[in-house]
Amino acid sequence: MNRIPVMIPWMAEAEAEAVADTVRSGWVAQGPRVAAFETAFAARVKTQAAVAVSNCTTGLHLALVLAGIEAGDEVIVPSLSFIATANVVRHQRAVPVFVDVELSTQNLTPATIEPALTSRTRAVIAVHQGGIPLDLDPLRAFCAERNLVLIEDAACAVGSTYQGRPIGSGATYAAFSFHPRKLLTTGEGGMLVTDDLDVAARGRRLREHGMDLSAAARHASTTVALESYTEVGFNYRMTDLQAALGLVQLGRLEAMIARRRELAARYQEALSALPGLVTATDPVYGTTNFQSFWVLLPDSFPLSRDDVLQHLLDHGISARRGIMAAHREPAYAGHPHRPLPVTERLTDRSLILPLFHQLTTSDQDRVIDTLLGLSPVSARRTPAASTTRGNP
Ligand SMILES: *Cc1c(COP(=O)(O)O)cnc(C)c1O
Numbered sequence: 252m253n254r255i256p257v258m259i260p261w262m263a264e265a266e267a268e269a270v271a272d273t274v275r276s277g278w279v280a281q282g283p284r285v286a287a288f289e290t291a292f293a294a295r296v297k298t299q300a301a302v303a304v305s306n307c308t309t310g311l312h313l314a315l316v317l318a319g320i321e322a323g324d325e326v327i328v329p330s331l332s333f334i335a336t337a338n339v340v341r342h343q344r345a346v347p348v349f350v351d352v353e354l355s356t357q358n359l360t361p362a363t364i365e366p367a368l369t370s371r372t373r374a375v376i377a378v379h380q381g382g383i384p385l386d387l388d389p390l391r392a393f394c395a396e397r398n399l400v401l402i403e404d405a406a407c408a409v410g411s412t413y414q415g416r417p418i419g420s421g422a423t424y425a426a427f428s429f430h431p432r433k434l435l436t437t438g439e440g441g442m443l444v445t446d447d448l449d450v451a452a453r454g455r456r457l458r459e460h461g462m463d464l465s466a467a468a469r470h471a472s473t474t475v476a477l478e479s480y481t482e483v484g485f486n487y488r489m490t491d492l493q494a495a496l497g498l499v500q501l502g503r504l505e506a507m508i509a510r511r512r513e514l515a516a517r518y519q520e521a522l523s524a525l526p527g528l529v530t531a532t533d534p535v536y537g538t539t540n541f542q543s544f545w546v547l548l549p550d551s552f553p554l555s556r557d558d559v560l561q562h563l564l565d566h567g568i569s570a571r572r573g574i575m576a577a578h579r580e581p582a583y584a585g586h587p588h589r590p591l592p593v594t595e596r597l598t599d600r601s602l603i604l605p606l607f608h609q610l611t612t613s614d615q616d617r618v619i620d621t622l623l624g625l626s627p628v629s630a631r632r633t634p635a636a637s638t639t640r641g642n643p
Contacts, residue, residue, distance in 0.1 A: 252567045255618060260431045261507060261608035262500070271496040272570070281459070281488040282467045284395040289442070290495035291501055292427075296419030297442040298411070304458055305488040307406040307428030307441035311376065313457060313487055314443060315343045316423035317450050318400040324373040327399075330360045330578040331594040336404050337577040340376070349578050349588040354547075355575060356383045356534050357597060361393040365590060373387035379408035379418055380574060381531060381603075382434075382542035387413045387421070388521045397620060400424070406441075407542035409434055410508045412534055412551030417445045429493070434507050434540055435500040437493035458487040473595040510608050511541040514615060518544055519603065521619040525626050527551060545573050546622075554625060556600055566621045573601030 273284060285303045293301035302311040320326060322344035328337050330349035340347040351363045357380040364375060375394055377385050385403070394401040406428035408418040419425045422444060427433075429440035445451050452606040456463060461484030469476045489497075519530050527549025533539055548556060556572065563570045578588050605618055 253321045253614075255340060255568045255610075255614050256430055256434075256607070257569045257571050257605050258607045259609065260436045261503060262436070262480055262496075263498045266496050269499045270492055274492050275497040276317040276491075279492050280490050281494075282470075282491045284343075284491040284494035284498065285469070285489050288489075288497045288501070291498060292442050292443060295501060295504070296417045296427075296444055298419050298422065300448055302443045302445070302451055302458060304426075304441045304443055304487045305489055306430065306439050307404070307426050308339060309458075309485070310426030310428075310441040310443040311335065311339040311402065311404060311485040312342050313454055313485070314402045314426060315339060315345070315374070316457060318374060318402065318424065320374055320400070322343050323371065325369060325371040325566050327359070327364055327367055327372060327375040328577075329363075329378055329380070330576045330588065330591055331357060331574050331595070331597055332380065332404065332577065333406065334464075334575065334577050334580060334582065335406075336376055336378055337583065346371075347577075349591060349594075349640040351584075351589070351591045351593050352597070354593050354597065355532070356385075357381060357545075358383060358385050360386065360582070360642075361389055364393065365408050368397070372397075372399060374402060376402045376404055376633060378404040378406070379411060382407045382411050382540040383531060383534060384408060384411045384413045384418055384537040384539065386534065386536055387388055391421075402426070403514065406430075407433055408540065410504050410540040411542075421446060423447050423450065429497060429500075432544055434511075435497065435504060437489070437497040437500065440489050440493045440497060456481060456485040460484045460486060463630075475553045481546060507608050508540045511606060514606055514610055514612075515541040515544050517612065517615060518606075518619065521616075522546065523621065524623055525549070541606060543574075543603045545588070545601050545603050547573070550600075552625075553627065556602055559622070559625060560602060562625060563618070563621055566617070568605065568621060570605065570618075571603040573603060585636070 289301040324345040325348050326340040328347045337347040350367045353360050386467045411418045425444050425478035427442045429437040461480045461482045462478045464478035529547040530546045
């Protein structure tokens, strides 16, 4: 019995060739391929500018620096997120303030933010969790009215849409991840996108040690060009090796999303046999790329989340716990926070099922049948049930 992984990236010969070509070109650090990847990415997510960075975490940190967030400022974040969302606030010596999320999207909303506002609140890092888009219009209006900086953690959300527009569009700060656990991968990598060209220009300097002239620009110059360092920056650069990979990956995005949405619809239909099970789904205002397909076990479910994960593993299926809650981790022990009931319910009772481009429907049926077999109510489903759709 083959082991079904929770996720594998979709890469092929074209990616290998693109990286090999880059090696042969002799230019492997940030250079022409990074510039080309930025242009292509900005066009795809319909934003004015894209600044490639070493990963999404550095992209989020850069956004905080660009937004002028300083030591002691309060930044609202969901606890229910990969821990980097909260950590970047600490990197800036600012204070992460955890707020709860709305259950069906796992995203924060104005209603969950409001009770946590203080006179020191300066920014909100809102996450398009697992690819499900935030309800951006009300959130942007809420932040604008209160003079709060809105930073979108779009790590998982490449190709997701809000009111027909791609995530990233219309943002002053939105950061994407190209870690292999997301849709597009460059091994490690990230992209900060913005509609503000001044933000982009300063972002390009800050990711490169605060240098006012990039290495590529100096290389291209026909006269002696001396750089200067305008402020203290970082080395948050992406390499041309990564960008070469990213350019090929970007060409696969539509196919990746289409396949994921097809597989997600199969999960949704089959798992509707489990009474009370909540699954990841499109919100009314947009579409998800299904970076993660999560299910929330009903209270009546006879097994714990961990027992379900173990049962799946015993049947050769790798699933994962749902989104983590940062406030539960030792790194945040003693960090004060408001009650987070929805966050705790989601993190305790949800799990992420295998979903990736190459997942076959027969392997997916194995996941479905194994899961349905655990429920007393749905145990009547036969292994062939997925092919008997439409039969009386
Ligand atoms: C993956 C992820 C990150 C971190 O991305 P990296 O590219 O690995 O730094 C941040 N936020 C969220 C919500 C993520 O899922």
